[in-house]
Amino acid sequence: MAMSASEIEKLIREAFPDAAVTITDLAGDNDHYAAMVTTSAFKGKTRVQQHQMVYDALKGRMGGVLHALSLQTAVKD
Amino acid sequence: MSVSVAERIADDVKSNDVVLFMKGTPVFPQCGFSAAVVQILTDLGVKFKTFDVLKDPELRQGVKEFSNWPTVPQLYVKGEFVGGCDIIREMHESNELEALLKQHGVALENA
Numbered sequence: 119m120a121m122s123a124s125e126i127e128k129l130i131r132e133a134f135p136d137a138a139v140t141i142t143d144l145a146g147d148n149d150h151y152a153a154m155v156t157t158s159a160f161k162g163k164t165r166v167q168q169h170q171m172v173y174d175a176l177k178g179r180m181g182g183v184l185h186a187l188s189l190q191t192a193v194k195d
Numbered sequence: 196m197s198v199s200v201a202e203r204i205a206d207d208v209k210s211n212d213v214v215l216f217m218k219g220t221p222v223f224p225q226c227g228f229s230a231a232v233v234q235i236l237t238d239l240g241v242k243f244k245t246f247d248v249l250k251d252p253e254l255r256q257g258v259k260e261f262s263n264w265p266t267v268p269q270l271y272v273k274g275e276f277v278g279g280c281d282i283i284r285e286m287h288e289s290n291e292l293e294a295l296l297k298q299h300g301v302a303l304e305n306a
Contacts, residue, residue, distance in 0.1 A: 165282050166264075173265050181265030186228070189281050 121184045126176065133175030134159050136194060144188070152188040160193045176193030200257035208271040212301050213243035217268040220247055224293045228280035229268040235287045236270075240304025241296060273299045 124140040128155070130139050137157040144150040153172070160168045168191040173180045180187060197228045208214045211235070219223040219225030236243050238261055248255035259265050260270050270277045272295060277283065286292035 128248070166276065166278055169282065170263055178265075181254070182260065190285070 121179060122176070123151060124146060126153065126184070126187070128149060129177065129179075130155055130175050133171070138194065149184065150177065150186045151184070151189075152190070154190045156192040156194045158194045160191055169174065173184070196260045197253070200253050201253050201261060202252070203263075204257055204261045205247065205282060209229055209274045211244040212273060212299070213296075214243055214271040215245045216248055216254070218247070221245055225249055226267075228266075231280050232268045232270060232283050234293045235292070237285055238305060239287075239293060239296065241301060244306050258272075267304055272301065300304070 123143055127128040127139050127141050130137055130153065132153065136154055136159075139156075142152040144152055146169045150172065155168075155172055159171065163171065169189050172189060176187075209261065215229075215232060215236065217224065217226070217233065219229060221237070224230035224233055233245075246254060249256065253285065255267065257270055258267065262269060264279060266279055268280055268283075270279075270283055277287035277292075277295065278286070283292060287294070
């Protein structure tokens with residue numbers, strides 16, 4: 119049960135074409151990542167909403183196939 | 196999610212000022228993210244009610260649907276979903292969490 123960094127990045131880019139995405143593999147087990155996502159799509163959204171948008175982009179894998187994704191989000195001007 | 200679980204969660208988050216759905220207990224957290232949130236709340240000296248989702252599979256699934264949030268831990272203040280570990284950490288570092296708790300009239304012993 120795991121995901122590759124490139125898979126995560128691909129799904130996020132599909133949802134947010136203008137996004138700057140950085141993925142860090144925290145444990146080398148394809149299961150613990152940190153991600154920084156910056157996109158204009160987050161404008162006017164609360165942190166919870168921004169994170170939920172990213173989870174939606176991962177199409178249900180978060181908390182299932184992907185155990186841990188430490189997430190940071192920012193609005194792109 | 197059965198209506199009863201949704202009702203139970205709704206009732207729990209309304210009848211306690213600060214509620215943390217977590218893996219394990221404050222004394223024996225079973226996950227690093229849950230432990231981190233317990234530590235933050237303890238540092239602030241906040242009284243909080245916890246629920247161990249590992250002991251209740253229906254609750255574990257129910258909280259994810261209740262707030263459309265796929266992971267545990269989950270923190271609620273005065274019935275409002277505040278966030279998971281990342282957001283709570285970020286808010287604590289910028290003192291937003293302390294401000295939110297004070298704004299809601301929650302007692303902070305150590306702040």
